[in-house]
Amino acid sequence: MQYILHTKIMLKNTTIKTPPSEITLYIKTLLFGLSIFGLFYGYTSWLAIPGVLNKSAADTAVFLMGASMLLSGICYFWNIFDPLIRFRKHLGLIGFAFGIAHLALSFSALQSLLKVETWQKGLMWPALTGLLAMMIFTVMALVSNSRTARLLGGKWWRRVLRTGYLALILVLVHVVLLKSGRWMTWYQNGMETLPSLSLLISIFMMVVILMRVALWLELKRKQQ
Numbered sequence: 001m002q003y004i005l006h007t008k009i010m011l012k013n014t015t016i017k018t019p020p021s022e023i024t025l026y027i028k029t030l031l032f033g034l035s036i037f038g039l040f041y042g043y044t045s046w047l048a049i050p051g052v053l054n055k056s057a058a059d060t061a062v063f064l065m066g067a068s069m070l071l072s073g074i075c076y077f078w079n080i081f082d083p084l085i086r087f088r089k090h091l092g093l094i095g096f097a098f099g100i101a102h103l104a105l106s107f108s109a110l111q112s113l114l115k116v117e118t119w120q121k122g123l124m125w126p127a128l129t130g131l132l133a134m135m136i137f138t139v140m141a142l143v144s145n146s147r148t149a150r151l152l153g154g155k156w157w158r159r160v161l162r163t164g165y166l167a168l169i170l171v172l173v174h175v176v177l178l179k180s181g182r183w184m185t186w187y188q189n190g191m192e193t194l195p196s197l198s199l200l201i202s203i204f205m206m207v208v209i210l211m212r213v214a215l216w217l218e219l220k221r222k223q224q
């Protein structure tokens with residue numbers, strides 16, 4: 001009798017950890033993404049900068065996709081963050097969805113690429129860098145499933161996903177071209193308000209890129 005009771009208590013206390021389902025991971029990431037979007041929307045509205053919806057969508061896209069890339073470095077250097085690595089794909093894909101929303105809201109800027117005048121005046125770079133980045137992110141989104149991973153083989157699959165860093169550099173150029181004038185004015189006016197989100201998100205992109213360089217150097221050092 002005592003043995004049965006003991007076994008029952010043991011069973012009750014044992015939590016058999018099953019990994020969360022894909023749908024749970026997507027829902028959690030979506031809620032996180034929407035919270036970030038809400039935060040960015042509130043901040044940009046508070047700064048009374050126009051075009052809040054488009055800007056918040058663009059910045060959320062960068063934040064989520066950047067966080068997805070940042071996770072490999074963070075989890076390598078600090079084991080405490082290891083449980084978060086399972087969100088990598090979901091962060092990337094939900095961030096990509098925000099990127100599509102930004103693209104849809106910037107359709108007129110995209111259309112400017114179809115005008116000869118844009119190219120003649122050399123005004124194509126902001127939209128062109130954004131478009132190239134979006135193309136890379138689209139390829140990444142298309143291959144981010146286990147079937148394509150098996151088809152490509154681990155080595156090539158990882159290589160394709162690494163092009164995300166090139167896309168991030170293109171986005172950084174895109175934002176600097178569009179926003180650096182505003183940043184300068186803000187700086188010259190004595191930085192009376194809090195910085196715009198575009199400046200903060202650009203610093204974040206630099207952190208993501210630097211973290212990848214740090215990881216690459218560390219892996220190289222270990223190989224020697």
Ligand code: HEM
Nearest residue numbers: 051055058059061099106109110127130131133134171198
């Ligand atoms: C063809 C592709 C793209 C076009 C035509 C485009 C167009 C634009 C335009 C017109 C703005 C200025 C918006 C404003 O000031 O209200 C902007 C800003 C921005 N774009 Fe893009 N974009 C493209 C792709 C991308 C991609 C792929 C990303 C990254 C996921 C991105 C991230 C950003 C960011 C972070 C800003 C600054 C938002 C802010 O001011 O806070 N863009 N883009």
